Amino acid sequence: MRIKTRRFLGAAVVLTALFPLGAVPAQASGGGITVVATGLNNPRGLHFGPDGQLYVAEGGLGGTTTNTVGRCQQVPPPVGPYTSSGNSASISRVDPRTGAVTRVATHLPSSQTSLAIGGDVSGVADVAFVGNTLYAMISGAGCSHGLAGTNNAIVRVNPDGSTTQVANLSQFLMTHPVANPEPSVPPGDFEPDGTWYGMAAKGNALYAIEPNHQEMDRIQTANGHISRVVDFSKTFVAPADWRGPTAITRDGGSFYVGTLTPFPPVVPGNAQVFKVNPGGHFTLFAGRLTTVLGLAVDSSDRLYVLEMSDAAGFPTPGAGDIVRINTDGSRQTIASGLDLPTAMTIGPDGNLYVSDKGFGFPPGQGEIVKVTLS
Numbered sequence: 001m002r003i004k005t006r007r008f009l010g011a012a013v014v015l016t017a018l019f020p021l022g023a024v025p026a027q028a029s030g031g032g033i034t035v036v037a038t039g040l041n042n043p044r045g046l047h048f049g050p051d052g053q054l055y056v057a058e059g060g061l062g063g064t065t066t067n068t069v070g071r072c073q074q075v076p077p078p079v080g081p082y083t084s085s086g087n088s089a090s091i092s093r094v095d096p097r098t099g100a101v102t103r104v105a106t107h108l109p110s111s112q113t114s115l116a117i118g119g120d121v122s123g124v125a126d127v128a129f130v131g132n133t134l135y136a137m138i139s140g141a142g143c144s145h146g147l148a149g150t151n152n153a154i155v156r157v158n159p160d161g162s163t164t165q166v167a168n169l170s171q172f173l174m175t176h177p178v179a180n181p182e183p184s185v186p187p188g189d190f191e192p193d194g195t196w197y198g199m200a201a202k203g204n205a206l207y208a209i210e211p212n213h214q215e216m217d218r219i220q221t222a223n224g225h226i227s228r229v230v231d232f233s234k235t236f237v238a239p240a241d242w243r244g245p246t247a248i249t250r251d252g253g254s255f256y257v258g259t260l261t262p263f264p265p266v267v268p269g270n271a272q273v274f275k276v277n278p279g280g281h282f283t284l285f286a287g288r289l290t291t292v293l294g295l296a297v298d299s300s301d302r303l304y305v306l307e308m309s310d311a312a313g314f315p316t317p318g319a320g321d322i323v324r325i326n327t328d329g330s331r332q333t334i335a336s337g338l339d340l341p342t343a344m345t346i347g348p349d350g351n352l353y354v355s356d357k358g359f360g361f362p363p364g365q366g367e368i369v370k371v372t373l374s
Contacts, residue, residue: 026318026337026356028371033335036353037094037101040366043355045126045137045198045343053093054353054368055134057343060089060110060123061363065146072143072192077114079189084111084146089123091136091157094368096347104134105161109141109150120359126199126343128206130221133157135166135201137208142170142193152193154206154219167224169196169208169217176226178213180233188239197293198248198343200255207255211244216257216276229280230257243272247306247343249295253278256285256303258292265313266291273305273325286325291315294344296352298373302326304334304352306344315340317360322352322371335371 026033042059049055063085068074074081089108092101110123122140129135134157141150151170155163170193184190191212198209206219207229214232219225236243239262247258254277261270271289276282286305294306303325311319320338325331335352342358352371 026335026339026369028335032372033337034370034372035099035367036096036370037092037099037368038366039101039364040092040355040368041088041090041363042121042123042361043342043358043366043368044124045128046345046353046355046368047127047129048345048347048353049093049129049134050132052096052348054096054345054347055104055127055129056092056094056355056368057124057127057136058090058092058366059121059125059140059359060087060108061085062110062112062119062121062123062140063088063146064112064115064119067146068143068148071148073184075113075144075191076184076186076189078116079113080144082111082113082144082146083119084109084140086110086147089138089140091124091127091134096349096353096370105136105157105163108136108163109138109145109147111140111145111147118360122195125196128199128201130201130204130206133221135199135206135221136163137169137196137199137206139194139196144192152196154199154208154221154224156221165224166221167219167226169194169210169226172217172226173210173213176228178215178228178231178233180214180237182212182238182242197246200248200250202250202253202255207248209245209248209257211246211260214238214242214244216245216248216255216280230276230282232282245274246293247295249297251275251297251301251303256295256297257282258289258295258305260291260293263291264315266309266311266315268310268312271307273303289323293342294354296344296346298346298350300327304344304346306338306341306354308341315360317357320356322354334373338369
């Protein structure tokens, strides 16, 4: 995950020292919240596969070695320069019945922001299936992220755990700039390789969200062709009106896209969800939301919105929640007390699965929790 001082997931220092864990137990209005799996490193996007298993993207461990300063354009301080100690990101398969965790792809790029804002880690951002084939979106790679000779990319995960690059996302950003890119000097924090976050599958294509540049792109899995669906920067000009798209989920032929707004401080109610049609036209679906990092739609067409932290000020463990938006527009908070959650999906059992303790926690403390819906 990519964390910015003004936006994204806020200057995360050692959060466990600031906010004791367990002080506010997570609660759900349905059947409760249960921990499904533990031992993960910065868990991010997650999706169920055709085998009924849950596949989880992990950001990895980052690292503090500076390898690329002076070799390419860097992200400006205090966010940059990025550092890395190599390839510690991974993709895990979780058995939702037993909680057993098996890493199905390892040694993927992992990097982190400057320690001045907490050293927030990025690696594998999300996963998705097209048919029986697993794809992953890499967000921690690239020269500007301290990893020369690598690219942010869509990769196919092969049966033996190796990966094959399908599309070069870093190159696409550099050759197809948005209308109003983020400034490359403070208060802007332009990201040459991008901070790719959410991904959804539709047909044989993947739809990827990139918040720093404010865009939604389509990737054809057959040939790796990338095309832009929406350039949100035409409407929301950074840095003054940046609304970084982060979460994406399908709703029939269209998509819901959730956003963040600049912080810290977190300003409750500033985030939104847009509905995007296949042609790229978007309309406001819901406002008065906060730090949206996950979206899911149930069989009754109700939208679930994961809020990373709905408390004013600094992102706070225990302040994450899930809001359900019903078809009549009414809302209900169905879960609260989550610890800096980063992604959400709905399972074949109709319950929600959330990547919790998704950033700012020591290695191995990331979890997957289940929110049982009544």
